Every structure is written in C-alpha cells, then in structure tokens.
Amino acid sequence: MARGCIVKRCKVCRREKRNQFEFCNHPERVYGIFYRVGKKSIFRTIGPNKKDAESALEETMRQVKQGTYSELKEILFEEFAQKWINDYATVNVKPSTLRNYRDAIRCHFNPAFGKMALSMIHEPDIRAFIAKTIKNRKPKTVNNFTVMLKTMFKHAKRWGYLRENPAWDIEHIRDEPKEQPDETEDSSNYKSTLPSVSDD
Numbered sequence: 001m002a003r004g005c006i007v008k009r010c011k012v013c014r015r016e017k018r019n020q021f022e023f024c025n026h027p028e029r030v031y032g033i034f035y036r037v038g039k040k041s042i043f044r045t046i047g048p049n050k051k052d053a054e055s056a057l058e059e060t061m062r063q064v065k066q067g068t069y070s071e072l073k074e075i076l077f078e079e080f081a082q083k084w085i086n087d088y089a090t091v092n093v094k095p096s097t098l099r100n101y102r103d104a105i106r107c108h109f110n111p112a113f114g115k116m117a118l119s120m121i122h123e124p125d126i127r128a129f130i131a132k133t134i135k136n137r138k139p140k141t142v143n144n145f146t147v148m149l150k151t152m153f154k155h156a157k158r159w160g161y162l163r164e165n166p167a168w169d170i171e172h173i174r175d176e177p178k179e180q181p182d183e184t185e186d187s188s189n190y191k192s193t194l195p196s197v198s199d200d
C-alpha cells in the first residue's frame with residue numbers, strides 16, 4: 001500500500017547537524033514529501049508552498065499505485081536551461097538562433113521560472129507567463145517563446161527530468177492586426193529561426 005506524508009524540514013539545520021524537522025526560523029525551512037516505494041524511503045524537497053507539496057504527493061502516490069512511478073532527476077529550470085544550451089543548442093542550431101535562445105532564457109524564462117524545480121513547472125505557470133508577456137510583446141515573439149519552451153521541455157522529458165511536457169497543450173496566439181502593441185525591443189530576430197517541435 002502506497003503511503004506518504006508531507007513534512008517540513010530545513011537544509012541549513014540539517015547541514016549544521018541540528019534536527020532538520022524541528023521548527024526553526026531559517027527561510028530554507030520548506031515543504032517536502034516523504035514516501036515509500038517498495039522498501040525504499042524517499043524524501044523529495046518541494047518548496048515553500050504547501051499546495052505544491054500536496055499535489056506532488058498526490059501525483060506521486062497515484063503513479064506508485066499505477067506502477068508508472070519512476071524517479072525523476074531533480075534540477076532547477078535555470079540549471080536545465082544552461083545544460084540545454086550547452087548540450088543541445090550549441091551543437092544543433094546556428095549562431096544567430098543560439099543568441100536568441102540565450103536572450104530568451106536570460107531575459108524572459110529565468111526571471112519567470114529560473115528558481116523553480118523543473119518538475120514543479122506546470123501548464124498554469126506557462127499560461128501565466130504568456131499572459132504577462134503578451135502585454136508588451138508581439139504575438140509572434142510570444143509564439144516563438146512557446147515553441148522554444150515546448151522544445152526545451154520535450155528534451156527534459158527525454159533526458160529523464162519530466163514525465164510530461166507542461167507546454168505541450170499551449171496554443172499559439174493568433175496574430176491579428178487589431179491594435180499595435182508597443183514594441184519596446186526589436187523582436188524581428190525571432191523570425192522563424194526556431195525549429196518546429198513534435199512530441200515524441
């Protein structure tokens with residue numbers, strides 16, 4: 001029978017050899033989930049939000065029950081993004097595209113997702129990012145971001161960091177010439193230099 005619970009612990013106290021589960025005032029004291037798979041006890045740090053811990057536990061228990069559970073490698077979005085640039089983009093795209101990728105990650109993705117665990121980024125987070133970005137960027141630019149995120153998450157899934165691609169169902173924004181948005185930055189570089197994605 002699959003069981004698990006939510007716990008709060010502090011990595012600072014742990015490092016300093018105090019009881020990591022006892023109350024302390026460190027901001028590092030965050031939620032995690034604890035569960036057993038077979039004979040193995042697993043502890044996974046989630047973050048400061050209790051709801052995130054609850055949904056992570058629920059999802060994990062569901063997978064354990066269904067037999068679809070496998071351990072994901074943990075990584076922050078910003079770490080993954082750097083790895084993706086190094087291991088994929090640098091090798092596979094032309095220099096101008098690589099520059100656009102780096103800019104998108106530095107100026108847009110990292111401020112939004114950088115410190116999040118990759119596996120804790122879900123579709124609503126991406127939709128919120130898009131809703132915010134479309135306020136001062138052209139639909140075309142935003143759509144290029146969407147394509148890029150789909151590609152990054154597709155690779156993350158293949159490389160064992162994700163079970164699902166959270167950007168997969170994000171639709172492209174229709175590019176209607178209703179009103180001209182204020183473009184504060186030249187986005188013409190993003191023109192169709194991004195590859196198309198298929199979810200395999």
Ligand SMILES: [Zn+2]
Nearest residue numbers: 010013024026
């Ligand atoms: Zn502490």
